[in-house]
Amino acid sequence: MSKVVESKNTSSSLIVSWAIAGKKVLVVGGDSIAASRAVFAAEAGAVVSVVTPFASLSASLKSVLSGSTGSTASSTSNAQVQWFDRSFESKDLDGAALVFVCADSSVSSALARQIGSLAKEKGVPVNVASLPELSDFFFMSTYKDQSLQVAISTNGNGPRLAAKLRKQIVNSIPAHAGSALEVLAKLRNALKVADPSQASNARRMAFVNKVSETWSVETLASFTESEVSALVKAYQSQSVDLPRVKQGSLRVIRTGSGSVEDLTVGAYRALSEAELVLSDSAVPKEFLDLVNGDLMVVPAEAERASDTMIVAAIRALELGQNVIRLRVGSDAISVSEDEELNAFLQRGHNAHVVPCVSAIRAVAAPVATIKESVQVTQAPVSIAKQLVVPVAAAQVHTAAGSPTLISGQDAAAHVAYALTDMSFVYPVLPESTLAASPTAWSAKGLKNAHGKFHKVSTLETRAGAASIAHGAAHAGSAVSVLANSAALTHMLPSMYQIAADKLPVVIHAAAQAVDKDFGVHASAADVYATSFTGFAAIGSGNVKEAHDVAVIAHVAATVSQTPFLHFYDGSRVANEKSVAPVIETAALGHVVKNAVSQASAVKSVPLPDLVEAVMGSLAGQLGHAYKLFEYVGAKDAETVVVALGASAAIAEEAVLGQAGVGLLKVRLVRPWSARHFLAQLPRTVKRVVLIDDSKVAGAAGHGALFLDVTSAFYDSVWSLPVPTILKGNFAAGIQNFTAAAVQSLLKTVATASPRVEFKIEAPNATSHVAAASNVFEAIVWDQQADNTENIAPRAVKLLESQGASSVQIYTTTSSVTVEPISSTHIRFSKDGSVTQLSQSLISTANYVAVHNVKLLESYNVAASIREGGLLLINRPGANPTVADLTKELPDAVKRTLAQRKVRVAVVDADKIAFNYTQFRGHRGEYRNLALLGLLGKLCDGVDAGLAVKELEAGLSATETDNTVYRTKLGALRTALSSVVVFNAPSEWGFALMGADLPKYFQPTFGLQKLSNLEKEDVVEVVGKAVAKYEPALPVMFKEAFALKSALRPDAGEKTYVVTVTENRRLTPDTYERNVFHIEFDIGNSGLKYEIGEALGVYGQNNPDHVEEFIQWYGLDGAQIIRFDRTNEATGAVETEYRTVSQLLVEVVDIFGKPGKKFFQSLIEHATVMSERERLGFLASGEGADALAKLQEEETPTFADVLQMFPSAHPPIEKLLASIPNIKPRHYSISSSMNVHPTSVHLLVVVVDWKTKSGKPRLGQCTRYLVGLRPGKTVTVSVKPSVMKLPPSHEAPVIMAGLGTGMAPFRAFVEERAYQKALGNKVGPMVLYFGARHRSEEYLYGEELEAYHADDLLTHLRLAFSRDQKEKVYIQHKIKADDAMLSEMILKQGGAFYLCGPTWPVPDIRDALVSAFSKYMTVEEAVEKLEALKEEERYVLEVY
Ligand SMILES: Cc1cc2nc3c(=O)[nH]c(=O)nc-3n(C[C@H](O)[C@H](O)[C@H](O)COP(=O)(O)OP(=O)(O)OC[C@H]3O[C@@H](n4cnc5c(N)ncnc54)[C@H](O)[C@@H]3O)c2cc1C
Secondary structure (H helix, E strand, O other): OOOOOOOOOHHHOOEEEEEOOOOEEEEEOOOHHHHHHHHHHHHOOOEEEEEOOHHHOOHHHHHHHHOOOHHHHHHOOOOEEEEEOOOOOHHHHOOEEEEEEOOOOOOOHHHHHHHHHHHHHOOOOEEEOOOHHHOOOEEEEEEEEOOEEEEEOOOOOHHHHHHHHHHHHHHHOOOOHHHHHHHHHHHHHHHHHHOOOHHHHHHHHHHHHHHHHHOOHHHHHHOOHHHHHHHHHHHHOOOOOOOOOOOOEEEEEEOEOOOHHHOEHHHHHHHHHOOEEEEEOOOOHHHHOOOOOEEEEEOOOHHHHHHHHHHHHHHHHHOOOEEEEEEOOOOOOOHHHOHHHHHHHHOOOOOOOOEEOOHHHHHHOOOOOOHHHOOEOOOOOOOOOOOEOOEEOOOOOOOOOEEEEEEHHHHHHHHHHHHOOEEEEEOOOOOOOOOHHHHHHHHHOOEOOOOOEOEEEEOOOOOOOOHHHHHHHHOOOOEEEEEEHHHHHHHHHHHHHHHHOOOOOEEEEEEOEEOOOOOEEOOOHHHHOOOOOOOEEEEOOOHHHHHHHHHHHHHHHHHHOOOEEEEEEOOHHHHOEEEEEEOOHHHHHHHHHHHHHHHHOOOOOOHHHHHHHHHHHHHHHHOOOOOOEEEEEOOOOOEEEEEEHHHHHHHHHHHOOOOOEEEEEEOEEEOOOHHHHHHHOOOOOOEEEEEEEEEEOOOOOOOHHHHHHHHHHHHOOOOOOOOEEEEEEEOOOOOOOOHHHHHHHHHHHOOOOOOOEEEEOOOOOOOOOOOOOOEEEEEEEEOOHHHHHOHHHHHHHHHHHOOOOEEEEEEEEEOOOOOOEEEEEEEEEOOOOOOOOOOOOOOOEEEEEEOOOOHHHHOOHHHHEEEEEEEEEEOOOOOOOHHHHHHHOOHHHHHHHHHOOOEEEEEOHHHHHHHHOOOHHHHHHHHHHHHHHHHHHHOOOOOHHHHHHHHHHHHHHHOOOHHHHHHHHHHHHHHHHHOEEEEOOHHHHHOOOOOOOOOOOOOEOOOOOHHHHHHHOOOOOOEEEEOOOOOHHHHHOOOOOOOOOOOOHHHOOOOEEEEEEEEEEOOOOOOOOOEEEEEEEOOOOOOOOOOOOEEEEEOOOOHHHHHHHHHHHOOOOOOEEEEEEEOOOOOOEEEEEEEHHHHHHHHEOOOOOOOHHHHHHHHOOOOOHHHHHHHHHHOOOOOHHHHHHHHHHHOOOHHHHHHHOOOOOOOHHHHHHHOOEOOOEEEEEOOOOOOOOOEEEEEEEOOEEEOOOOOEEEOHHHHHHHOOOOOOEEEEEEEOOOOOOOOOOOOOEEEEEEHHHHHHHHHHHHHHHHHHHOOOOOOOEEEEEEEOOHHHHOOOHHHHHHHHHOOOOOEEEEEEOOOOOOOOOHHHHHHHOHHHHHHHHHHOOOEEEEEEOOOOHHHHHHHHHHHHOOOOOHHHHHHHHHHHHHOOOEEEEEO
């Protein structure tokens, strides 16, 4: 049972529904659409007002108004359809619940618009047939449920979707395409000037073509005027080969300390061959003497030097020269921190540093990445001993990362995408976004670092997962796997094989565990479960590390031919977006190639040493010298925290700067190297504290990390006393491990005799580690994650434009509530002094914005504001006063605001958005822009002036439509000027009455959309298990209870109980298709039917199958369930009792087809994790294909699904509530009531099929019908139909029936025979009947032949498709009769009917069009057919 929801606000959801019984529905217009809208609303019990002048009344609307036709009369008999013979007037809208505006001649588009706007003003949902942008909703015609009408609303999003599509198209055009085209245009013009002859047209074109084929779009786009001139010269000189445009190169040479003998051949050559050398003035003359090309000594003052040098260098680079930058200073150059190099990077020159340090020094220098390729020079260069020249030779392609806003999961995926040919994605959790970015990149056709297409396959996680990755790697492909860590356990067999085959597959796993409340937290438990597979396992702790460690893993895997598992925090890091240096695809190929070639020299060393060598060789490019174990903190620490992955990143914040404490970050988990571990520990260590997220507190045994660490001390050479080893395990369900938690655990372990094992408690929201003073933090609360989603990247842009170098953004969402709440945490360091931002959730921010005021009712968001911070509230109402807010804000919020001396800013951004855009769907964008502007204006640490400029510049760059640009600008400026700011008055501190509110919600990650599903899924549990004696009461005390018995009181339509009198198979027993004729005695049920109507049959389930299910599920079949249902007609509550057995046989569709919602509803009941994950996957967006495949191949029923997931065992009431009732199936009635006044006949074919695994299946209702013996009762209803005979008995009737499509035509023929018998003159009847074989499927053959002989059936055309070699179908027969049919239809007012399967519809339509086109043009014939449809003279009933 679905709950009847009356929607007042159509913008609240995509699905809207109205209970419109008894309400006014206005229909403006008189065409057939108006007619169908009127019928539709009347069927739902609405009071319908149709407004249209008489002249516009269509035939169909007339028949609705007269109530004369069968279907309308019966379906609208309880309702009123009033007609007003005039044009629309605005008063018509008064009191209307819904408005339909149709598109006929009486409604001009101006009028439609006027009605649309008026309706909006009055808050009446409107549907305008011809103007989707004015429509609040569209109907899903199949979702009617009596008084409940369900529609789909675009919320005005139609145009936005179109705009999105456009954007997508534009985005898929390669970057720089515009500039490249401009260059080509320039070239074409220049060629024309140089060679204007007409005769050279072809040659010029060929030349331009060749140019465009020769260079990439990017290179073409970068061509300068002089390069274009060079091309023209080449054209003139008739040269066959096109000139190669020379690429400039930038090298950096840096002097350092050392000896002259250290000068390398590379350095020597670089200096002597360079075309331009730019040198610091402090560089000694000896170096400068080596220069043969141009030499420029740049001034000593830093700023001027830098500017002059950059200008000169860029000019030379554009000329394709090799440029050397010669600098004094240390030999360690980090590209990402080198301002000068960054200046080149930003200008697109992509120079990076590959130092050619003297061979000996290169080993030690972290940036010495190409030591193998550099030899010590033999040249007797005489240079003073104290002046050594470490040389960096930059290449054209940079290896350094460029700052990019990216999530941890995408950072790892980017590396995998760039370095391999295919990725296999195993998303386990519902709504996992693992596959999203790689799939998008692949769809865009982005190539990998080797210039190949990268294939992304998203797969189901089941036992044997990753075997496909194994196969692909075996076949020689470079393979990555992206997975949620829960998938790893399913991959174990494949992982063993991959490792045994020495295949360098890299798995990037989001390490996570889901707790019982659907919270997702980081956990390495699944990673450790792969310990013995032979995979090396290496972890990363934040977004930058996810990128870097991914690179390390791929290089190490390639060199060692060992598969690697790279794991990152699957909760925070996976979803956090940070600005991190990301090496772009092409450069990554280059970097990796170098690193592989260097590491190959030492590939025979043990794997841990090899990984460390790889880390060393990549240090320059990654900007950090990674180690297997990295120690930070006090050199003489007595307490050392040991942690891995994200826990290590968080622990670092707590440990740094604390006396006596250090942190050892574990990166390489497998193979475990005790030697490397011990080497990093300070000798002073007395206590080792493990933070082990691989084990849940309370679980038996030691965690893997504990065993590794302990064995390191006992089994290896540790000559000092073994320190005390303590271990903190995560409390089950811990959501956010923070630095504060580490600090408190350090306090715990500092006591004299701490416990060896302790629980790491969930952090207290109020205890926090203060952010550094130059780090700013903001939190934005909103009710719809989507709204904030589009704020986040723009906020980052805004902050970057201010110079903020480190920016981090993280959205947490709560799925606990029905409306998802999100809070977006933005953290940034403006001056770049803090490069590593905290990984903890922000506890108190400088700026907190509540974008949806409703949230203040449930949460004290003020608790997350720092003292002196600012709270922005977006609330309805202009110019609020303090008194207004005093009234509105909850006491708890006011108290906190006063205590913390917070400034409060108030704006009505929704109203501003409303005022600036008429399109409801765009309002969110306008609102967010306004709110973003306020973040720029009001947040500490942001330069308001710059922020506004950036937003305005952003608008002018992105908005091509001037009106949109101006209105957005208006909304932004209005928000900035209308915001009211004041200090929280101290009286608020005395707001004592109100209770405290929770400060925060439990965030859940990765499952954000769960709540949406739950919302849709709200199922009313109507059934209650009751004591067995309860239903006996009404029977015993009949006078006190109005007792009645009904088979399907839930049906919601009038039902009748009829009795089977005949059930006869028409096809031979040996024939594969079972077509049968079934007759029911109407008795005194009151059932009446018209010609062409269909019978709704309420089928029942097989009692034996039900009994089997009851036994298996452990139910009590005799358990009584009570339903309390309101009788809509009388308003009285009626109570219904049934046993569980009865329900499952008669009502509940237990053997029907379960949809996604059923899988969703089982998740909460599944107690086995793997079942829960699988259910979650199938119910998720990612799992949609897998679910569809399962349904198509195995066609499981609800009962089957329960057997597939035995741990999901909802109690009977819940089960009943999550399975819909059996729906009636419709069958065209094959009898005329005039001929058979007491019976109703059907012609039915048994629906059967086999599942892929070979199980035979039968359709629910046909299985029931075919098994019914005479005497059995059946519950039925009558469904009106469009299959009506023409009003005149003399009009020709042309019938085309395939298989059981014959049914209504038997009724037609019977009816005409009856009329004839009455002495009425009847017109010709033509029947086309199609089936496979005459001998088996000539349904009602004898009757037909008799009618034919009697000349009632004037033309009998049979098409038995398989009785002859050539296939013959009814459309062939129709074609052959084209002249006759045209005559009957066009001249004699005949009607054409088609019934049966859908597939012949197009052919039959074509046959008729071609018949008509003998008398008119094809276009007119098509129109004619449409007109006939409208007149109900071309009628299709296909199923
Ligand atoms: C107006 C109208 C008139 C009709 N007239 C006739 C008529 O005269 N004669 C006639 O024989 N039929 C007629 N039909 C068709 C009839 O209504 C039924 O659709 C048909 O009999 C099948 O019903 P069923 O309950 O036996 O099969 P169902 O159980 O409804 O199965 C139908 C199909 O659904 C799929 N399916 C079922 N269960 C699953 C599952 N668990 N997972 C995945 N897929 C599944 C299968 O592909 C199957 O073929 C008419 C239909 C309409 C709308």
